[in-house]
Amino acid sequence: MTRILILSSSTSTVAALSGVAGDARPDACVDDVIAELYGTLAGELGYEVAHAEVGSAAELERAVRTFRPTVAFNLCESLEGESRFESVVPVLLRRLGVAFTGSPADALRTCLHKYESNEVLRRAGVRVPFTRRLLSSGELVALPLPAIVKPDREDGSVGIDATSIVHDLPAARARVDALIEELHQPVVVQEYVAGREISVSFLGYPAPRVLPLGEISFDTSVEGGPEILTYAAKWHPESVDFVTTKPVAAAVAPTEMRKLAACARRAFTALGLRDYGRVDLRVDAAGEPWVIDVNPNCDLSHEGGFMRAARRAGLDRAETLSLIVRGALLRSVEVLARGTA
Ligand SMILES: Nc1ncnc2c1ncn2[C@@H]1O[C@H](COP(=O)(O)OP(=O)(O)O)[C@@H](O)[C@H]1O
Numbered sequence: 001m002t003r004i005l006i007l008s009s010s011t012s013t014v015a016a017l018s019g020v021a022g023d024a025r026p027d028a029c030v031d032d033v034i035a036e037l038y039g040t041l042a043g044e045l046g047y048e049v050a051h052a053e054v055g056s057a058a059e060l061e062r063a064v065r066t067f068r069p070t071v072a073f074n075l076c077e078s079l080e081g082e083s084r085f086e087s088v089v090p091v092l093l094r095r096l097g098v099a100f101t102g103s104p105a106d107a108l109r110t111c112l113h114k115y116e117s118n119e120v121l122r123r124a125g126v127r128v129p130f131t132r133r134l135l136s137s138g139e140l141v142a143l144p145l146p147a148i149v150k151p152d153r154e155d156g157s158v159g160i161d162a163t164s165i166v167h168d169l170p171a172a173r174a175r176v177d178a179l180i181e182e183l184h185q186p187v188v189v190q191e192y193v194a195g196r197e198i199s200v201s202f203l204g205y206p207a208p209r210v211l212p213l214g215e216i217s218f219d220t221s222v223e224g225g226p227e228i229l230t231y232a233a234k235w236h237p238e239s240v241d242f243v244t245t246k247p248v249a250a251a252v253a254p255t256e257m258r259k260l261a262a263c264a265r266r267a268f269t270a271l272g273l274r275d276y277g278r279v280d281l282r283v284d285a286a287g288e289p290w291v292i293d294v295n296p297n298c299d300l301s302h303e304g305g306f307m308r309a310a311r312r313a314g315l316d317r318a319e320t321l322s323l324i325v326r327g328a329l330l331r332s333v334e335v336l337a338r339g340t341a
């Protein structure tokens with residue numbers, strides 16, 4: 001019987017991860033995903049399933065040795081309370097000889113760092129906004145304006161609000177200083193790309209298919225509504241940002257759709273993503289796509305962009321998850337033959 005071990009970071013770790021003082025990203029979201037995943041894998045798909053919350057390499061190893069899974073469903077976002085150790089999880093699983101869902105270590109590590117992933121894409125010929133990485137505002141002498149200031153290694157829009165978009169050097173410096181003080185990490189200052197925000201989701205292994213495109217629609221008629229997906233727009237349902245920002249199906253002509261999908265696919269491939277993931281683009285006034293964010297092992301919650309895209313393709317939760325698991329199952333056969341994941 002196929003045995004699936006769902007691995008997630010221990011809750012205390014997730015809380016520590018959310019980074020912004022006094023404002024934890026709701027752990028409930030993570031719990032919901034695990035509950036839904038568990039229910040679908042064990043119920044509709046009939047696998048033998050266990051879930052382990054791991055906070056350290058030793059706990060991960062113990063869980064694997066105890067349950068002896070055919071594959072691991074990797075939902076870990078950190079280890080030892082550090083998002084930087086997220087990419088250690090695939091390394092450990094590989095060493096333990098267990099095939100796992102989602103992207104390998106290199107992809108997770110590179111995508112966690114905004115500057116580095118931007119560089120990889122630029123070198124691969126993918127259109128990306130001009131980006132600089134800074135350790136202090138003193139390094140900031142010139143920049144393309146307007147620009148957006150973001151923490152180098154966060155996701156979920158941590159550290160992003162209306163003041164992230166800057167129109168002059170003093171404002172950029174102030175935002176850089178504020179972010180470094182708040183999040184204790186390098187920041188990136190990036191050319192701001194005005195235009196539609198489109199997300200392109202991929203599913204399947206070895207040849208991922210493109211799911212119907214999603215768009216973040218910004219209601220600019222409301223006073224104070226943002227033009228970007230801020231932290232509040234993502235996590236605070238009572239905020240103006242949240243109510244003026246809606247994930248919708250993207251209405252795009254077939255030729256444009258092919259152009260956007262091709263651009264996103266180049267990014268998915270260049271960064272070495274696998275099984276599933278979401279590439280976020282901004283489309284400028286000339287209709288050219290710019291890659292702003294690549295998300296391996298992206299959020300699988302019901303309301304997340306990826307699951308919405310899968311539903312638009314007519315796939316229900318069970319079908320989507322079984323396609324993700326299928327990739328790992330295919331590799332588990334190779335693992336058996338080779339003796340390493
Ligand atoms: N270069 C950019 N031009 C325009 N908008 C941007 C740019 N970079 C980020 N944004 C906006 O900020 C949001 C969060 O930035 P992103 O790089 O995706 O961070 P995270 O990794 O936290 O999701 C994006 O969804 C988008 O709305």
Ligand SMILES: [Mg+2]
Nearest residue numbers: 156157280293
């Ligand atoms: Mg993003």
